[in-house]
Amino acid sequence: MKLRRTRSLVGYWHEGDFVLEDYLSAKSSDEDEDNAVAVDEDALRLLQRFEDWTDPESVLDALSGYDPASVRTAIDALADAGLLHTPEQAGQEDLLASEWAAWSEEARFFHFGTKDAVYIGDDAEHRAAATAVALETGPPPPVFKSYPDAPRVRLPRAFLPLRRDFDEVLLARRTHREFTAEPVTLRQLATTLHYTFGPMYFVDAREYGTLMMRTSPGGGARHEIEAYVGVLNVEGVAPGLYHYNVEQHALELIDPEFRAGHVDRLGFGQQMAVTAGFVVFMTALVSRATYKYRHPRTLRMILLDAGHLAQTFALVSTATGLGPFQTAAFRDSEAEAALGVDGIAETALYLIGAGRPAGPVDGHPIDMSVAASPR
Structure with a gap:
């Protein structure tokens, strides 16, 4: 089964660690979840091997100087963390790449990174806790x-x-x-x-x-x-x-x-x-x-x-x-x-x-014709 580096990843430093976050991954709207994963240089190098659809066995062959079992374990860990996807898992990110092609990574990260927020609602305990944090x-x-x-x-x-x-x-x-x-x-x-x-x-x-x-x-x-x-x-x-x-x-x-x-x-x-x-x-x-x-x-x-x-x-x-x-x-x-x-x-x-308006003020379109016939 081939794997590919997840396309919707953003990397940044957080509390001394370099982390990768898949902003397209599903989030809970019931409790806050941190889906950022800390990675090291070896993990980043390994992810580079999966820039396109790649058979893990070919990576094992290319890294002949490493213990195959340890490489397999590392690949499985990256997949479990959501940093590597199977073709079945890649449907959403491929759709995103197609539908949002005209927009930058920043727009994607903002929109999907702010989805599914936890709302405390009328729960008195949660509201009191949130107020205490603010005060x-x-x-x-x-x-x-x-x-x-x-x-x-x-x-x-x-x-x-x-x-x-x-x-x-x-x-x-x-x-x-x-x-x-x-x-x-x-x-x-x-x-x-x-x-x-x-x-x-x-x-x-x-x-x-x-x-x-x-x-x-x-x-x-x-x-x-x-x-x-x-x-x-x-x-x-x-x-x-x-x-x-x-x-x-x-x-x-x-x-x-x-x-x-x-x-x-x-x-x-x-x-x-x-x-x-x-x-x-x-x-x-x-x-x-x-x-x-x-x-x-x-x-x-x-x-x-x-x-x-x-x-x-x-x-x-x-x-x-x-x-x-x-x-x-x-x-x-x-x-x-x-x-x-x-x-x-x-x-x-x-x-x-x-x-002071120079054009009509009756609500009709100012510089366009009213649509009157099918087109």
Whole structure:
């Protein structure tokens, strides 16, 4: 029977050992399992012999200087550990190689490495244990981020009434790519930021302290997403890059020189971002989420939270008469440098924005024809 090195392996150093992990292997969603296997140089050399389908007997012949019994034992151990597969076991990894061929190993490792997380649910014992682990690390991270020494623009709380019918707003929501030169009003900006990122209520989360609740769902009410606003054409606000202080409902000035040219570079020249009234870079303060949630699946939760907020932003800005857009196409590291964040403790996730729409606002496709006949 021929064997082949498992294709879905990732290697890394862990606590002094070099380990291999098969991210495609089945995991339990009832209890945490570590499927990483420590290997040494001899094991790695042996795995190289099985780069393609290989008969173990041929490997024994090629390693004539070694005791055949010890080589067989080592091969069996690698197979038992899931590092060598039979043709019957290789179906999933071959399917992965075919269906995910356009994506890198990093994407595969992220997706499958965060599958089948253990959820403690309502089990009181497990919840108490998880809480104890969190509290042992110290007090929870602050609910709000602020730049206390930065100049501030205090936004009005005279919010625009959002009285359009909900179905009308849903149907009118479109991604706008062209904007007029008319500035966004201060009340439109204030209303959109408040109803997207601002706290609506506060809750007593017992051991986890006081937490805020937004109009969008956030895993465990951790609300790790921060908003940095690039003001380009807003009535009454000087252009620049600001942090939105959700507690004070204020813009904190980070870079007074930030202009459309910076957005042009950071957003790969997308004109919708350059000509918008304002853009928003969403970042994640990782510690807010990981304080409570320790499993790597939490990263999925953070990305989902960013998506929730982006949709709320699109609906609220539409309701105020603006045209929203969103894009994942931005220069991550350069954007983080512009924001003054390190990309690790706080990392950029999403670029959204809005302006005065130049195209139709009735919800019909803006730059495509409505499908009217079979194709």
